[in-house]
Amino acid sequence: MRVEKPEALRKPLIIPHKTLMGAGPSNCTPRILHALSQPVLGHLHTETTKIMDEVKAGIQYIFQTRNELTLAVSASGHGGMETVMCNLLEPGEKVLVATNGIWGERASNMAERYGSVPVKVTTEPGNNFSLAQLEMALMKHKPVMLFIVQGESSTGVYQPLEGLGDLCHRFNCLLAVDTVASLGGVPVLADEWGIDAIYTGTQKVLGAPPGITPISFSDRAKQKIFNRKTEIQVFYWDMKILGDYWACFGNPRVYHHTISTTLLYGLREALAMVAEEGIQSVIERHENCARLLREGLEKLGLQLYVSDASKRLPTITTVKVPHGVQWKDVTNYAMNRFLVEIAGGLGPTANKVFRIGLMGYNASPEKVEYVLRVMQESVEMAKKMKPSKL
Amino acid sequence: MRVEKPEALRKPLIIPHKTLMGAGPSNCTPRILHALSQPVLGHLHTETTKIMDEVKAGIQYIFQTRNELTLAVSASGHGGMETVMCNLLEPGEKVLVATNGIWGERASNMAERYGSVPVKVTTEPGNNFSLAQLEMALMKHKPVMLFIVQGESSTGVYQPLEGLGDLCHRFNCLLAVDTVASLGGVPVLADEWGIDAIYTGTQKVLGAPPGITPISFSDRAKQKIFNRKTEIQVFYWDMKILGDYWACFGNPRVYHHTISTTLLYGLREALAMVAEEGIQSVIERHENCARLLREGLEKLGLQLYVSDASKRLPTITTVKVPHGVQWKDVTNYAMNRFLVEIAGGLGPTANKVFRIGLMGYNASPEKVEYVLRVMQESVEMAKKMKPSKL
Numbered sequence: 001m002r003v004e005k006p007e008a009l010r011k012p013l014i015i016p017h018k019t020l021m022g023a024g025p026s027n028c029t030p031r032i033l034h035a036l037s038q039p040v041l042g043h044l045h046t047e048t049t050k051i052m053d054e055v056k057a058g059i060q061y062i063f064q065t066r067n068e069l070t071l072a073v074s075a076s077g078h079g080g081m082e083t084v085m086c087n088l089l090e091p092g093e094k095v096l097v098a099t100n101g102i103w104g105e106r107a108s109n110m111a112e113r114y115g116s117v118p119v120k121v122t123t124e125p126g127n128n129f130s131l132a133q134l135e136m137a138l139m140k141h142k143p144v145m146l147f148i149v150q151g152e153s154s155t156g157v158y159q160p161l162e163g164l165g166d167l168c169h170r171f172n173c174l175l176a177v178d179t180v181a182s183l184g185g186v187p188v189l190a191d192e193w194g195i196d197a198i199y200t201g202t203q204k205v206l207g208a209p210p211g212i213t214p215i216s217f218s219d220r221a222k223q224k225i226f227n228r229k230t231e232i233q234v235f236y237w238d239m240k241i242l243g244d245y246w247a248c249f250g251n252p253r254v255y256h257h258t259i260s261t262t263l264l265y266g267l268r269e270a271l272a273m274v275a276e277e278g279i280q281s282v283i284e285r286h287e288n289c290a291r292l293l294r295e296g297l298e299k300l301g302l303q304l305y306v307s308d309a310s311k312r313l314p315t316i317t318t319v320k321v322p323h324g325v326q327w328k329d330v331t332n333y334a335m336n337r338f339l340v341e342i343a344g345g346l347g348p349t350a351n352k353v354f355r356i357g358l359m360g361y362n363a364s365p366e367k368v369e370y371v372l373r374v375m376q377e378s379v380e381m382a383k384k385m386k387p388s389k390l
Numbered sequence: 391m392r393v394e395k396p397e398a399l400r401k402p403l404i405i406p407h408k409t410l411m412g413a414g415p416s417n418c419t420p421r422i423l424h425a426l427s428q429p430v431l432g433h434l435h436t437e438t439t440k441i442m443d444e445v446k447a448g449i450q451y452i453f454q455t456r457n458e459l460t461l462a463v464s465a466s467g468h469g470g471m472e473t474v475m476c477n478l479l480e481p482g483e484k485v486l487v488a489t490n491g492i493w494g495e496r497a498s499n500m501a502e503r504y505g506s507v508p509v510k511v512t513t514e515p516g517n518n519f520s521l522a523q524l525e526m527a528l529m530k531h532k533p534v535m536l537f538i539v540q541g542e543s544s545t546g547v548y549q550p551l552e553g554l555g556d557l558c559h560r561f562n563c564l565l566a567v568d569t570v571a572s573l574g575g576v577p578v579l580a581d582e583w584g585i586d587a588i589y590t591g592t593q594k595v596l597g598a599p600p601g602i603t604p605i606s607f608s609d610r611a612k613q614k615i616f617n618r619k620t621e622i623q624v625f626y627w628d629m630k631i632l633g634d635y636w637a638c639f640g641n642p643r644v645y646h647h648t649i650s651t652t653l654l655y656g657l658r659e660a661l662a663m664v665a666e667e668g669i670q671s672v673i674e675r676h677e678n679c680a681r682l683l684r685e686g687l688e689k690l691g692l693q694l695y696v697s698d699a700s701k702r703l704p705t706i707t708t709v710k711v712p713h714g715v716q717w718k719d720v721t722n723y724a725m726n727r728f729l730v731e732i733a734g735g736l737g738p739t740a741n742k743v744f745r746i747g748l749m750g751y752n753a754s755p756e757k758v759e760y761v762l763r764v765m766q767e768s769v770e771m772a773k774k775m776k777p778s779k780l
Contacts, residue, residue, distance in 0.1 A: 076649070113622070
């Protein structure tokens with residue numbers, strides 16, 4: 001053999017037990033980690049399809065939807081975003097992308113690749129969109145779809161969605177919503193709010209591993225998918241055939257791809273835990289913890305990045321980097337000394353903020369106290385460091 | 391809340407311990423299952439990127455390649471196939487697809503979605519392609535790429551690849567090879583054979599869970615990717631940016647998507663186990679087990695589907711369904727009585743064959759004996775059943 005065995009693979013796999021309080025992933029509960037180690041099953045075994053049905057019902061519950069076309073895509077959250085773009089947009093069609101952080105940029109990039117025409121409505125990072133502003137943009141651009149992010153994780157901004165579905169539908173426009181960083185931290189009422197396409201991440205509030213992405217399409221969206229003039233370009237994300245694998249259209253299941261039962265087990269347990277606690281209680285727990293965190297941070301003399309309290313996301317809190325402190329010194333200290341992950345900024349907030357995630361397993365008063373102590377010590381230590389240390 | 395908690399999620403998750411001897415997935419070893427339950431890490435944590443480097447080196451080893459652009463795509467094997475198509479084909483370009491089973495059909499479907507033009511060279515199911523036949527087709531069609539499957543899992547046919555790279559390159563054509571069902575059961579020498587794009591499955595010989603797919607591109611393929619006239623349509627599979635996340639081009643790592651560290655741990659351990667045993671020994675073990683299985687099946691009076699012994703795949707053995715037996719009675723009995731999965735046919739072999747997989751953890755003489763006993767009893771029982779039982 002010409003290519004020798006890699007030496008590095010001879011060492012054992014050792015994974016540290018960190019506390020993940022950045023922008024995600026968050027920690028899985030022991031119950032979910034245990035589920036991941038269960039034996040793999042075939043992609044069409046009776047037990048697998050039963051779990052798929054349970055996962056579908058759990059996703060309908062967390063999205064508060066009765067959409068038939070509800071399933072989980074075998075890819076990370078980015079795959080969810082791309083699934084929306086390639087199913088609901090045809091070449092040449094206009095999509096309005098609400099952009100106030102990194103996710104709008106990413107969505108525009110994806111839409112463009114499929115030959116559609118993204119137009120942006122923007123507001124400054126740290127702010128969200130008013131219905132009036134979105135109405136103006138819809139009127140001006142006449143898009144076939146509006147894409148908007150409920151929780152912009154790069155800035156820690158919450159976007160209210162009430163009334164937006166009706167508004168879009170008046171303009172004959174579909175409403176697509178990214179709830180990757182928000183679901184479970186704020187209410188999501190997909191049917192009541194008239195959302196036509198919605199997806200979320202497994203590795204945030206749900207606390208399951210990434211790699212599988214809950215997604216749901218309204219009947220209005222389904223009509224669009226089944227009446228396209230052009231074929232959906234990605235086989236892997238073609239809802240017309242993937243929907244049959246997930247038994248969404250009343251037809252017999254058809255093999256589409258080999259689903260990862262491992263990730264399905266994790267997601268199933270995550271959904272079961274949310275159902276046991278109740279989605280409303282989960283949301284309240286996140287809101288309470290976020291309040292405690294904000295109060296604690298302000299007591300430490302730190303400033304929140306989102307000035308308007310009503311626009312703050314409970315799941316990810318953005319904190320301004322204090323003057324005279326290198327953000328990387330803080331996050332490095334927290335990681336090295338405590339194995340605690342605090343994230344830096346991203347996109348428009350790069351170098352400007354810390355991002356502290358309180359999601360799922362980590363959204364507890366004890367963890368809030370812990371991360372406040374970690375922040376206090378880490379910022380103090382960073383203040384003492386010479387800038388040259390960077 | 392309008393959508394109530396699903397009752398089914400209140401029950402505990404109970405996964406049976408089956409013996410998976412169908413066409414895949416195969417069973418994971420206890421070491422791999424244990425790795426899956428390790429804590430999730432962030433997608434750019436030091437430990438994560440170190441494991442990504444180890445996984446990359448392990449993939450280079452199993453493919454026997456020094457290709458820089460070697461990584462794992464965060465999707466099932468179908469994602470690997472689609473990654474090849476959307477990176478290496480531009481709209482209007484011709485791809486020659488060698489078709490003697492289901493995978494060629496699937497590849498053509500994918501290629502067509504991206505606007506390229508698939509043309510087929512075919513041979514009957516149960517047979518493979520000669521160099522001469524492929525040369526004729528290359529001469530006739532002048533494609534930019536030839537796509538061929540080394541192990542056609544629907545028929546149990548092995549496709550030799552020696553000499554094919556040189557042949558393709560003489561026609562200024564790239565060679566793309568699917569080794570999902572073959573790698574680890576037969577030799578794969580990507581560099582020596584001049585393969586330009588290659589991918590495999592994790593859930594077959596490697597015995598890790600599905601959901602992450604090893605893939606590698608030659609420098610010739612990389613040239614094509616970086617000199618495309620049109621943009622790669624799928625963000626998720628765009629090797630130009632995904633390659634940077636995997637540090638394939640010497641640039642700093644850039645966030646592309648949230649990789650599933652869970653699946654990464656499983657793949658890492660699977661590659662480590664192959665490296666410990668040695669890829670050559672793994673291949674010999676599979677060849678020996680396949681020989682024992684074929685001998686045993688013939689002793690039971692069963693007939694192999696692939697008549698030419700040199701064309702039989704060691705990993706998946708196809709067996710003709712005996713006269714007077716309903717195949718489903720046999721596989722149902724094996725599953726219900728022994729929790730053993732035997733697969734039926736697929737595509738051209740539907741209703742005609744059983745497919746018995748000996749892959750990874752299950753490729754042992756003990757398992758061969760076991761599956762032979764299971765087959766014997768299941769076929770006997772099926773013979774006694776009235777056809778009306780179906």
